[in-house]
Amino acid sequence: MNLTTRILIVDDDAGIRSLVASFLEKHGLQVDGASDPAQMRERLAQADYALVVLDVMMPGEDGLSALRELQKIGGPPVIMLSAVGTDIDRIVGLEIGAEDYLAKPCNPRELLARIRTVLRRTANAASTPAQASDAAREAPATLLYFAGWRIDLETRLLHDPTSRLVDLSDGEFRLLRALVQHPRRVLTRDQLVQYALGADNDSYDRAIDVQISRLRRKLASGEVKAELIRTVRNEGYMFMPAVTRTPAA
Known part of the structure; x- marks a missing residue:
């Protein structure tokens, strides 16, 4: 994993985006942010991302709707984050196609471990x-x-x-x-x-x-x-x- 591995963080909280990006960048990832699904789609059209970390609870279009759209177009793998963390949200996220699901607030080290696991799986599948x-x-x-x-x-x-x-x-x-x-x-x-x-x-x-x-x-x-x-x-x-x-x- 190196600086060419590009991750997109989608969260309406600028503070969370900044903190998560800072931690992940210290561990060899290149991180961009998006404040909502619309901006996420703009970023995805402009660059290739290895993975998207997508918040569920956002004003306007929520993360689950955005995930459905990503699955339709064959977007990058997605790890969902949710401040609610209810069973139904997790189940729906997994059913739609999320690779993983974490409750907020999450330990940045755990998020990093989940990201690395998904990236390894993606690399193996590309063989x-x-x-x-x-x-x-x-x-x-x-x-x-x-x-x-x-x-x-x-x-x-x-x-x-x-x-x-x-x-x-x-x-x-x-x-x-x-x-x-x-x-x-x-x-x-x-x-x-x-x-x-x-x-x-x-x-x-x-x-x-x-x-x-x-x-x-x-x-x-x-x-x-x-x-x-x-x-x-x-x-x-x-x-x-x-x-x-x-x-x-």
Whole structure:
């Protein structure tokens, strides 16, 4: 990460924009600011940004509406910030396509860590299939196979049965990793939060349901239409296919 990595902070509070920008710039990021979604769109038309940090609560057009517009045009990845931090806002933000969601006020170091995670995921997704294959050969012990799919736990790459690279958000990758490492076992939502996000994470049950829904849609893109993630009523989820560490014969 270097000064060419450009981030856009969208917040109607000039003081917050200044403080966040100052901290992130000390850690190697180039940061621009926008006071509202209209100015955000002007900035995006003028320059390329690796990521947008977008406030939810703004006068006029709110952040969720702005996020919907960004998703329609295939804009950069977005981390949402909200002073309210209610479950419904988080769920809607994740459903629309936000990569992550933080409640305000947030620790700048945590925001920096989330930004770095999203940027790493984006960089991995940009790898070509040839590069992905080379990386997989270099770390065979990390390769897991299920129902024709292949996931590399080191390079964080997922390939469908046709060898097409499937883009996963950081949260989706961590959730899939937890599932494939515990196949044919019922995992509760609390267990999935701990396995995928860590014991100290403050995520909630519904967030796991949202991520499972998004992950299912991506796994449904393969040619094999078998049920991969089963909902176990009142308990949690079970990863159905057998998982192996060597290619099927």
